Amino acid sequence: MRDVTPTPALHRRSFLKYTGALGAAAAVSSSLSACSAGPESTNDTGGGGSGGNSTLTAVIGYGNDGSWDPTQTASAFSMAANNHIYEGLLDTDPISREPYAALATQVPADLTGTSWKFELRPGARFHDGKPVTADDVVFVFDRILDPKTQTLGKGFFASWLKEVRKIDAMNVELVLKFPFPEGVSRLTLAKVMPKHVFSKPGAWDEAIRGKAIGSGPYRQTAHHPKSNTTFEAFADYNGPRKAAFKKMNWLTMVDAAPRVAKISGASAGAPIADNIPYANIEQLKKGGMTVQGGAGMNNLFLMFNTQHKPFDDVRVRQALHYAIDTDKMVQVALKGHGRASSSFLNEGNPSYRPAKTVYAYDPEKAKQLLADAGVEGLKVDIMAVNVSWIVDCLPTIKASWDAIGVETTLDPQETTAVFTKMDQKQDYQVVAAASNPNQFGLDADLIMHYNYGPQNLWMGYARWAGDPVAKKLFKDMDQATQEPDATRKKTMIQDYIDVVAEQAVLYPVVHNELMTAWDPRKLTGIRAQPYPGINLLQAKWA
The missing domain is CATH 3.10.105.10 (Dipeptide-binding Protein; Domain 3)
Structure with missing residues (x-):
């Protein structure tokens, strides 16, 4: 396979397992098992309120039963969730896509060369309490660039990135094949994962099924394919975009009617949903919702x-x-x-x-x-x-x-x-x-x-x-x-x-x-994305 391969030549069955959707546009059925026993109630107990210990309930119009492996997935649900669970060296603004320092301490000042060096954020920890080190960064990039391992991520990096080297425990160097300034924004696609967790036999299959341990502002607390995924604020997160919600419950509702019903009326069970049908826009606006498109x-x-x-x-x-x-x-x-x-x-x-x-x-x-x-x-x-x-x-x-x-x-x-x-x-x-x-x-x-x-x-x-x-x-x-x-x-x-x-x-x-609807009386800082999913890293209770 040539280095410039744009998208891995995956067998379609594997591709569907990885993505969970065609271009994240449609839900795909699978027989994935839940990562924890007994689903939490999908009826929110606090999403209708705001502040304090209230749970933010969000309705996602795509399936949560695709792959959760960040190196593989194109699933709308899991990619959106992973942006809250994991960090790249750099991450990007969900709208402008401008890069900002996430696990790294800064964005490289000079992008015209073939060497980018990054220092990791002091005190960064994974959700299991272990510190983030250069070994974890190298581990993920080695998987992406491994010619024997087929990942979706390879198509975004292999054409221009030669290797990632460990300098010391808290510093890494990215060696480029040629100057490629655009690559800096792609670093958000290489979510840093704990080597001590995902290097174990069978761990990548667990990642596909929904196991997610990152260093981001939210940690996954339960995952139930075809139902919901829950999160809570990670107390030890010391990065730039802290969690504003103590808990979150993301419901997967692929069918439009129940999705719209969940955010409608005085007894609405959720204050935000994506993938809003055009036919329901005026109805939701009349009910006090903000509906915006990307x-x-x-x-x-x-x-x-x-x-x-x-x-x-x-x-x-x-x-x-x-x-x-x-x-x-x-x-x-x-x-x-x-x-x-x-x-x-x-x-x-x-x-x-x-x-x-x-x-x-x-x-x-x-x-x-x-x-x-x-x-x-x-x-x-x-x-x-x-x-x-x-x-x-x-x-x-x-x-x-x-x-x-x-x-x-x-x-x-x-x-x-x-x-x-x-x-x-x-x-x-x-x-x-x-x-x-x-x-x-x-x-x-x-x-x-x-x-x-x-x-x-x-x-x-x-x-x-x-x-x-x-x-x-x-x-x-x-x-x-x-x-x-x-x-x-x-x-x-x-x-x-x-x-x-x-x-x-x-x-x-x-x-x-793509239309997103939310209740401005309950949430602020929401921006409609031009791609599936939601990003709540700059949102908060109104």
């Missing part, structure tokens, strides 16, 4: 099987994108909370520029492209994940394709079913699904490598990696990663995104907002 990379994408004719022809892929009435989709399905994609990146990304190919609604052009490709009487089956907002968007795609003479069948199903079929290399035509790489960060190099690359999981599903255009694209991506000049790098990334847009192998149709 616009980012959350998107509905189409992925074509390029080995199933006629989808090997770029003109056919383009035609089907041009045919979609995206304005109607945004207004009807997304209730105005989205935008038609004009690049792979969303418009708020620092590296965004409109792609040279923008799929504005043009049914006549779509018909002409199909005619040019010699395609008549095309019948398409869209295999889609059954995420609620994706399902809401599907009728617009069907109506649009039917209107240009493409007979379209919608086939929404469980996420696991969709990707098990691709794992088994079953034939398919088009997949419609959701993705949001913003949970890992904002930098365009990370986002694009998460989706495209020679051994990338998604490119394996699209069966495109062997195409000559793909090989040239991957080479251009590698060169952009190593480009030292920031302005030049940005241009190089924008240029290869033009190729991604033109080829339309895996490409977003719309980017949408």
Whole structure:
């Protein structure tokens, strides 16, 4: 495997176990066992109050039964929880993604070299009372960079990070393959874990199932897959973002109706929830809730099987994108909370520029492209994940394709079913699904490598990696990663995104907002994220 592998070529079954969701967009069933006996009541006993010893109850619209291993997971629930339980050398602001010193005492002043040195925070302890040392830092990075160990984290570090060295008990050095200033924000993805706990036989399997011991402001007190996870403030935490809530109880409620009901009315059982359906926004506002959206990379994408004719022809892929009435989709399905994609990146990304190919609604052009490709009487089956907002968007795609003479069948199903079929290399035509790489960060190099690359999981599903255009694209991506000049790098990334847009192998149709609701009479300091989950490290009782 090359160092620049963007996303580990995991077997899909393992990938689903690690992530718990496709791009953290849908819950995935599993048979994981609880980490402690007998679930705590999921009915909060203090979330309706505020201050003192009250428990903050939060409702998360994603499953808590995905992997909790920080080196592996893309699960919305566990990634959000791990940001409260664990620390990186540096962590990042949940909105701006600016790095700040977490376990390290400071952010390196010079990011232009190939050596970054960090001193660990004096007195930092893990939740079991043991001190945090350089050995723990090296332990985690060694796992991520180990060529024999397949982790999701490898795709975020292996292309630019050579090794992590112990200087002494409280100091480490990161040795880079080449200058890579963007890497400093990625250090939050390498959560420091206690070597004395997770080096034991079977410990990584326990981490997947939910065992979490970090050095962050909250320690996990119970974990019950498909039900709830509880936390309490860690008394010995001496870092920069102290716990404001003595206890927290995070409920997993994937179904929208009970999630909205839990935060509604005078007897609401929780003051905050994420993943709010657009149809419930006004209802919640009238009830006194604040409802805000975060616009980012959350998107509905189409992925074509390029080995199933006629989808090997770029003109056919383009035609089907041009045919979609995206304005109607945004207004009807997304209730105005989205935008038609004009690049792979969303418009708020620092590296965004409109792609040279923008799929504005043009049914006549779509018909002409199909005619040019010699395609008549095309019948398409869209295999889609059954995420609620994706399902809401599907009728617009069907109506649009039917209107240009493409007979379209919608086939929404469980996420696991969709990707098990691709794992088994079953034939398919088009997949419609959701993705949001913003949970890992904002930098365009990370986002694009998460989706495209020679051994990338998604490119394996699209069966495109062997195409000559793909090989040239991957080479251009590698060169952009190593480009030292920031302005030049940005241009190089924008240029290869033009190729991604033109080829339309895996490409977003719309980017949408993710909505968070909270009671401002009870909570303050909440900020809506443009990716799944919540971050309460700067929140407090009102």
